[in-house]
Amino acid sequence: MSESRPHTLFSFGTLRDERVQTALFGRAVPSSDASLSGYTTRPLAITDPEVIATSGLDVHLTLRRRIGAEVAGAVLRLTDEELAAADAYEVDDYVRRRVVLTSGESAWAYLDADPLRSAARVVIAGDSIAYGRCDPQGGWAAHLAAAHIAADEAQHRVFNLAIPGSTMRDVSEQLPALLGPRLPDTVLVAAGVNDSARPLDPAAATGDALADVTGHLDRLAAAAHRHNARLVVIGPAWIDETRTGDYEGLCFTLERVAALRERVRAWCGERFVDFLDLWEPLRGRPELLVDGLHPGPEGHKEIAVHLGR
Template sequence: MSTPEPTTTVDSIERVFSFGTLLVEHVQQSLFGHRVEMAKDSLIGHGTTEVVITDSDVIAKSGTNLHLGLVRREGDTVSGALLALTPDELAAADAYEVEAYARRRVPTGAHGQAWCYVSADPVNVAERIALIGDSIAYGRCTPDGGWAARVAAQHIARDEERNRFFNLAWPGATMLEILDAAEAEVPARRADTVLVAAGINDLLHAEGRGGVQVGQDLIARLESFCEVMELQGRRVVVMSPNWVDTTLVHNLDLCEVLELRETLRSWCEQTFRDFLDTWGVLADRPALFSDGLHPTSEGHRLLAKAVGHV
């Protein structure tokens, strides 16, 4: 492995941190047709785990069905290297990585922010989770704390010594208000993963703005929030709004809720950020709501299963 920092003479060069098979020469030859330029680097706040690969093409290229995956682990460091890839080479690397991985932004120890292939299931590999959201995330209308309490209990039970779950939900608040407060609250908890579960209140309190404008405002604020969190090494997971029974909640238009869901989903896909879509869990099931907006205990149980595999 060479040690010089990758050159960036071409504006479109992408930097990718790798700790696994992308560092292997025969894998690079197979994917890119040549050995790529690399520089030693590290990833702070992570540890590794084994991922079993079943894709025969990936196994053939790498020579093994056991690849390394990342888990969040406060105080640990993963050694690897930074690869300098062209857009075409980055696309080849994307195609090589199986569905168990997702390309996301990470801060490296020596060279700043880079891409990295991390677990596609962010909640499962998190250590310290912060939930920011509205009354549904808070668990209003349920005596047991709702879906978040169920996910928290399972998450902490996996490793009571290290795992934490902080419910910072704020009933009645808009996403814009929540994101403003979270920029101070989340770092104070040393969270590595941030669940964002809000948006309905922004539609309820649109003050004359249409759903399109509300969505644009949220995306602009989410972009800046994610940039701050990612530079701190935190991974943001944006959750979809839930279905709403508009026969009971008359000041909401279901089309605008669906439009917000699609706006968030599309933005996450285009910017390589995590989108957790729970819409189908409660859609067109009014019996799972206590008032048309807040889920019942059974509705929360189903949401917990979708979010944390509880």
């Protein structure tokens, strides 16, 4: 029988209340004062009657990013079972993600379930689709940037560092050195179709990039965590295999793109990383793709709407 592992959870709200702790965990859990830099709070209306009954409040707090701000709270020391109870207590507006406390300690915290709503400074990395190829207006990333900056022109920034042709290996090797000067709080990595490509000539194959994707994501997650930035992985979009053709000796198939999507989704689920799926807005709609692979202007608009921007 395995022993329960200790977990550190940063709380800035009702979980610090001993009455709430006793109701959830059956005891007041060990805790110590802590703070989280680069965040502020905003109120969140609660409608779940069980959560309201436990906390005694119908308005809780949620975190949002802001340079120079700091949120005071406490670190709770929890067992596996207690962490699961805390997960069950939090409403769907929250998700558990890793943060770096002001002390430098890594801890769990409950963040806004919408990673873009709570972001301030966003870095985008990826391939030609994230870059905006085939859309003179800059693609879905430009739509996202316009809406994000318009929401708070003084505080919000978006840096699109996507490069056409990039694989996840390219991104994991190049992006870490570019994060520091941009002070990101959110890193969007588009896990694009290039990692699913196979040479038309089997003799030209030197390995399977698809098999290496999760290792590259591990390195990107570590780089984002060093900057206390929230990693958000954007899955590949649906393709029209009948029109993808020959891309400089490479071929793209729906089977391998779907396999990439599931591999990335599973990695995100196992590591409590946000996954945004681009599959559905284009699925079965070949008219939104210029060449079977790259969305046109209307396809990029559909993606932006799907992302809520």
